[in-house]
Amino acid sequence: MVATRILPTVAGWAAGIAVTAAILGTPYLLFAYHDPQLHLVLDSADTGVALLVAFLIWGRYRRSGRLQDLLLAGGLLLLAVGGIGMALGLHLLGLEDGRADVWLPVAIRVVGALMVLTASVVGVRRVPDGWARVLTALPWATVALGLLLTYLLRGSLPVPLAATPPVSAEHPVITGHPALLVAHGLTAVCFAVASVLFACKAAQRSRGQDELLRWLGPAFGLAAFARLNYLLFPSLYSDWLYTGDLLRTGSYAVLLVGAAREISRYWSAQARAAVLEDRRRLARELHDGVVQELAYIRVETHTAVGDPEDRERMVAACDRALDEARAAIDALGRSTDEPLGFVLHRAARQVADRYNASLEVELDDSVHADDEQRHALVRITREAVSNAIRHGRTERVRLRLERDQHRRRLLVLDEGQGFDPATVKRNTTGYGLTSMEERASALRGSVNIDSVPGRGTTVAVTW
Template identity: 55%
Template sequence: MGTTRPRNARDSRQLWPRTSSARLTAAAWIAGITVTALIIWSPYLVFGYRNPSLHLVLDSVDACVALLVAYLVYGRYQRSGTWQDLLLFNGLMLLAAAGLGLSWVTSPVGGLDAGTLDIWLPLAIRLAGALLIVAAALSDPRLTRRLTPRRLHALAPVALIAVVSLALWAVGDVLPVAFDQSFVPASAQKAILTGHPVLLVAQGLAALSFLVASIAFATQPARRGDELVRWLGPACALGGFARINYVLFPSLYTDWLYTGDILRTGCYLLLLVGATREIRQY
């Protein structure tokens, strides 16, 4: 009688055909460049639709996926103790928190104009998350020092959000209007490129961080065989081009659904694929 081999990680990978991270990342770059070029140079392409409910659904789904992947990375960090997993966990937690209603939480704050704290706070948290993710991509796979219990590291995103919130609230009276939320575009035929200069610079810096991280992550799986990291490259590429599209039209702060929102959701779907494949190996 023949014997049945137990299914291990290698058997699982055979059920999921492997594609190199470099190819996946290149495909994501091509998709992002194509979409952005069509928006800039096509005078007839309608790329925006006003749909508040769908906008809210995508925001919630993206934040929940980021939270799920962050939980998975935190489990990896508990086992590995590496700087990359720690930084990646913190970055994903900040992105999830920014998408889970920071604008709604800050909107009722009395005495502050709309378009100030309710935009600057999520923007600062998203930028911090992007910087942590590129730091994770560029970090060495060295172990963190056990100066504090690793479980306490899960509180770092909460502490950062609290500090940034208090700092922005303290200077809330002098915060400029980042984006006029009462603006409703008459046409979706062209990008509007509006908003405070700091808002545009922050989105551009976040885009650069994601694009650099995509290249850095794409070079790692070949020598590490890490399923989740293999999908971080293309995911960060779409995330970077989503931020470029937010520079052209900051739809994060409107009821309009634009290509930036679609690219951002694509980023989180790729993260979900990577998390699913990693869980399948377990």
Template identity: 50%
Template sequence: MGDEVETATPAPRHPRSWSRLTLVTWAFCIVVTASMLWSPYVAFGVPNRSLHLVLDSIDSCVALFVAYLLHNRFLRRGRLQDWLLCEALVLLGLASLVVTYVVEDVVGIRDGRVNVWLPLTVRVVGALAVLAAAIVGDRIGPTRLRRWTLLAPLVLIVGVAAVLWVAGDRLPIALGEDLTDDSAIEPLLAGHPLLLVGQAVGALSFLAASVMVARQAARRNDELLRWLAPACTLAGFARLNYLLYPSLYTDWLYTGDVLRTGCYVLLLVGALRELQRYWSAQTQVAVVEDRRRLARELHDGVMQELAYIRVESSMLPDQTASKRQITDAAVRALDEARAAVNALGSVDDEPLGYVLHRAARELAARYDVHLEVDVDDSIAADRDQRHALVRIMREAVVNAVRHGGARLVRVRLVGAAEGDRRLTIEDDGSGFDIVAGSATGGYGLVSMRDRAKGLPGSMRVESAPGEGSTVTVTW
């Protein structure tokens, strides 16, 4: 039997770094906030309740949409991080529009107490949930949490509202009437100390989460986390701006409102990219499954029939003139079918060295030949190139064994000069006359040359009677 060949271990894939987008967002927010503080010429405030309501509606819809996406991610992966982010966005989405609208427009409370403390509490809890999600990372959460996806935020909101309602007039006034001032030049820094503390806690939570999430996105190559990191940066600086201009509870629009909407825009981009990647992966899975189905059909159908023909032809009387031709044709067709099955069942990201090792091991076992394989595992090739190179190697090895009687075949894959890559198949067979072989027009050589040109590359054959042969493919 042929020698066993060790398989190459696939090289680990290096994750892309997404930190640049987060750093750019930090720099942008710092410039905006600094300009707001120290620029004496630019008015940052616009009194427009309708536009305020439009932005709140957009923020709420995006938050709830991304929360739905995260809920489905949790159902598929079971990560606690996805569940916490889902809860945070539900809370933030409801606080942006529903809570404020119900309290102020439906119930009619605008005394600066419940209509401020209730949304503030919900938003602070949402910010802390985002920070908790960044801390837990990719830990797996209990499946029973899916029952609380919507129930937990509703219970929290109702509970906080009940406590604040019972407190009633004993609650401190969060915001005074000085916010009615139409000056948009100087920061107000107004409100109850607890209001300012709440905004500060929210800002710190979002900013800390942005740093941690950016690192996780680089490690896990997660598209949604990639956009979540700068979104948290915008949300954190929005809370910082609310410390200076608490426009969140007024009809005024300030930079904090714009930054907050920018946060949800980035979340929407991340959600759409996540959906695009998901459906692309689903398409690839469907293609792989179909290829494997075809491979099974070939293996269980065509290959079995070819194996039967080979066995039956070998049992024909030796006097039969076409016995050898039939047997050789069956063996060659069986080899082609095996190559097709291997190609259909292979994984797209298999390293070239691993594929060559596997094909060499199969050839060594089938033809009882000693194969020496030396490959540079750092050499990469796409799927079509891997298939072409394996077919060239198989054809060269089969020709060396059948026609040249080779007992030793060496396969080498190395990097050549000027960035080229080179596959060499060398045997100790009887060799052949290259001029005569080219004149006869053997299909095997023609097929190998065509595959080499399609890499794109070139093939060179060196041989002489009694001196073996060498096939070199350069691409």
């Protein structure tokens, strides 16, 4: 299970290593092409995806208040603004001179990478009081300060790239200002460490708990190798298309997949919550209406009917109706996230308390069942416990839930009067044995009833 959660990150790193190794080890592989149009298209697509994912994670922060979400949203916002946004801002300020339009985006991306790295470290802790507004304003303050410093230092900024890219590229050319190379290297390290940490955190979460987190590892792994490729051939800010551009777009494509799955999971959760609330409303209506009326009928029948046999039959009918109503309330009003053992314990306890019988339980919480199986097991449990008390005349019932190798087993045991199963099966109206067998069959399992007159009964359901 853990290997499955980190598999996307392993695949992302494998892709990045393969591309980089091909560039370094194959002299005939061209990794730079002069294509301004495609370069602009990829930049625009990457910026759009980064903004979308940043907005999604900002929404998560508004609901959760987690520091990780706030830092991650801010980091992705800076990575998005460092692309087309900075080009537009510098164009409006008239600072497109081959210097400012390189240094400002790379500086903003370094800050964004540091925020992503910090987000991978802090985990799920909540934003400390007083820091929420500061961290929210940090990306915007970074952009504003960068624009201001760029404008003030526009005449003294060093030349970032000393050479124009060749017509074709067959070997890496590590050239450019040392600060530019350091910035690419630092960004690559930040993304690489963040990728590993996000993958570790995804492995610690249960499946489906945080769908987006599972895709942050491979996305930032690809982003790290994209920056490494820019370090090998640092001409990101030209009209050329590089393998680094393709790896960067691949990282944003993975982020887009994670965002889509996160949105799907969110709306599925909203739909389940709406259904659960409606089920609880119906359960309240049943409890306040049908159950109360049946309880009243039972009490009146017990006192008003003169013939003991008639009274016993009518009280038994009321008990069955109450069992049906309470089973419906449990099915409608309870969350499917409750452990199976807890659900069965509650169902058995309700029946035992009604007849003032004691209940002993031995439940393995590692045993699970899906929704349909839960319903069938609850009905079997209620029927078996009711039969043990009402017909077996026992004052103590034992309930066990256990795992036997690859099978799961539910046991209801009593030391009551017992009965002859062969005789009872010929009487289709007795004890509800047929109903229990049909429900066990629906579980893709079986029910075995072991009983001897005077020696108690054991009902074993295996599935």
